[in-house]
Amino acid sequence: MPNLFTLVLQIAVVLVVCRVAGTLFQKIHQPRVVGEMFAGIMLGPSLLGWVAPHFSAYLFPASSLGFLNALSQVGVIIFMFLVGLGINPRELKSQGHAAVLTSHVSITAPFVLASFLALYLYPRLSDDSVAFTSFALFMGAAMSITAFPVLARILNERNMLQTRLGTVAIACAAVDDVTGWCILAYIVVLIRSSHGGMPIWIILGGVVAFALIMIYGVQRLLQRFATIFENQGGLSENMVAFMLVLVLASALCTESLGIHLLFGSFLMGAIMPKEQKFVRYLLDRFETVTVTLLLPLFFAFTGLRTNITLVKGPEMWLYCALIVLVAIVGKLGGSMLASWLTGMPGREAAGLGTLMNTRGLMELVILNIGLDIKVISPALFSMMVIMALITTFMTSPVLELLCPEEMRRKEAQPERSQEVALQPSAINAVLPS
């Protein structure tokens, strides 16, 4: 049984610290979520455990972390459903070749560079229980992810959602996330099947069959939710609860298939009907508890697993610097180059690269999976968290330099179709404002 007093105390402390940090970060023109990510790190061994080890041990005893983790994972399951819900394949189609090339390059460039870096890091930060292929593929997937919800939040705060830059960025980020999660699913299957589980072809076959059932079967059922919503102007509590059960069932299916809970919830969100009002309605139902209560617990749990003191000595900081450098060159540079080659002006292309370089919360989700399946070591996990914080934190100031307010106002396209203009704004609600 969990020590209820400890658990409630933990939740209260986490909420207070996250709200305060989020507010402070907003004052320096950062999205609140960046502050909450930092708050999580502050509550872990990197700061609280280092400055006040006894208080840290009292507040977060090792025996209690399982319950904190369980709560935070429920939050991430719902969060991934909301992320999938906000992704609309039509956004990419509306952007044409430029977005296709940019999104694909923004995946392959960091992926290949990270895999190349893995040649150097594998003998130094891994061990022989991890195959190089798994290590390199995971590094690639982790570096190529874009924080779709954080990106949408930043665009919204800067009134850039309706600019060409904003719409291309949203479309590319959506493709990046879907592709990144597919690659990650493959890596998880690869790793688990290599450990005496089911053969890889059976797992992959099961995953493909599940995806087909979801897309061609369950999606039709979900369309009925949208129809009922349209007819009645809302959904009953029972229907919302049923939808939640479907999300959890989907998560359980992917977990039992040998991938991860989060893939199921993400897929359920992705195949949901994308009518703007329906999406907005679901976000309103699910986001408050997820964003204000459960996600801060995830940040805290991630922070408790992040031990920056493991990154000690010039050698380790060199590895960390290389990771940050490769992440920025691959993602920012790759996206910038591709968009520039497809005709986007240089400054705008650099802005797009900066936006795509935002990793935020999605990176933390992926890194936690990597640490759970032990494909990355605790020190590498901490370095990658530092990279996620830096790349997310740098987005707002760099974007301000590249696309100052005057330029943003000039480039806003109010004449853009209502559908495209409205679509990304649905995502903004996925993260705290």
Place this chain on the structure above:
Amino acid sequence: MSHSNGKFAIAYVFLVALPITGLVGILRSGRSLKAPNSVDGVWNIQAATTKAPLSSCVSALGHDPDTPVTISQSGKNFTITAGKARGTGVIDGTALQASLSPAKVPAANCGSDGSVALTATLEAKASPRALSGILSVAGCPSCESVEFHALKQASIQKKGGQ
């Protein structure tokens, strides 16, 4: 194929297809790389001998002999947790060296700071992996060492392995 489609195809080949080919090469060349031996996990440790002077010093570690020792590895470096005692160490090939700090103030005859040095050799080819070595009190030549043997517990979580 229109002019713009042609340009798109060329750009796609150079910026996407070629790097993916490069990725295949990277994955192939990486297979020959050797990472440090894995000691990450939970170990059941047993003392082969027990000598009175060291027992009191080892008890200062706050480690119950029945409690497994946990090693968390990052490349050659690792952290070791034995009960309330924590320490860090390095693995070089099959040789492990670590230093554990006591959880409580050690007796006066337990060296300057009472830290316990762990020196061990990994039996990498054994299944499950095994460690054999000695625990000695740092800075206390008069304290006798204790030989130990440890067996790695089967991991509960699946690991990113071969």
